[in-house]
Amino acid sequence: MENILSVSNLSYFYQDGDIIRHILKDITYDFEKGKFYTILGESGSGKTTFLSLISALEEQKSGQINYENINIRQIGLDNYRRNKVGIIFQSYNLIPYMTGIENILVAMSITNNKLPENKETVAKNLLKYVGIDSIKGNRTINKLSGGEQQRVAIARALSTDVNLILADEPTGNLDQEMSEEIVKLFASLAHEHKKCVIMVTHSKEIAKKSDVTLILEKGILKKDE
Numbered sequence: 001m002e003n004i005l006s007v008s009n010l011s012y013f014y015q016d017g018d019i020i021r022h023i024l025k026d027i028t029y030d031f032e033k034g035k036f037y038t039i040l041g042e043s044g045s046g047k048t049t050f051l052s053l054i055s056a057l058e059e060q061k062s063g064q065i066n067y068e069n070i071n072i073r074q075i076g077l078d079n080y081r082r083n084k085v086g087i088i089f090q091s092y093n094l095i096p097y098m099t100g101i102e103n104i105l106v107a108m109s110i111t112n113n114k115l116p117e118n119k120e121t122v123a124k125n126l127l128k129y130v131g132i133d134s135i136k137g138n139r140t141i142n143k144l145s146g147g148e149q150q151r152v153a154i155a156r157a158l159s160t161d162v163n164l165i166l167a168d169e170p171t172g173n174l175d176q177e178m179s180e181e182i183v184k185l186f187a188s189l190a191h192e193h194k195k196c197v198i199m200v201t202h203s204k205e206i207a208k209k210s211d212v213t214l215i216l217e218k219g220i221l222k223k224d225e
Helices: 047-054 077-083 100-109 119-129 146-158 176-193
Strands: 003-016 019-032 036-040 062-067 085-088 164-168 196-201 212-217 220-223
Touching: 003 047, 003 196, 019 047, 019 196, 019 220, 036 047, 036 176, 047 164, 047 196, 077 085, 085 146, 100 119, 100 146, 119 146, 146 176, 164 176, 176 196
Parallel strands: 036 196, 036 212, 085 164, 164 196
Antiparallel strands: 003 019, 003 062, 212 220
């Protein structure tokens, strides 16, 4: 498998009065296409910070993040976020007064990636893929359940035709049955569609269903043996 995302000597800290608090320390790791990764760690271990850095929502203090062997700063952080990565949040971050289809069309309208002409058909097909029928796809977001909203958020992340999917506790607000469905979807994206899926979770049960489990502890990322 080819590497899609590589981090080397990645560090992040913040100043708290006279004290420097280290969140991430010299992390080096390569992520491959076609694999589903989970990152486990206790609350405050730096999981969300790590995801924020590799999604370019925040900038690291030192070290390097490469996408397809190019530094993301060279790609341009806005450009990288808009065209290279799909981000799925625990709180969905959808526009509540728009429909599922409209939310996806908004995402498709701001990417520079080459997309099919008929974007609405693509949006409907993506919703169908994640288990949302056309009736629900035409409902405003605030009329959908949490699980349905998360499915729309996944479809939105896929709509710009990216190969890197990052998910921050995407099952945190869902029941067990819905969580399992979402995890199956992520595995399918990795194995059948050759995406690289990196998911932050606190659930060891969910982590067991991924290809690679990484543990973030005291700012250090290591593989779970």
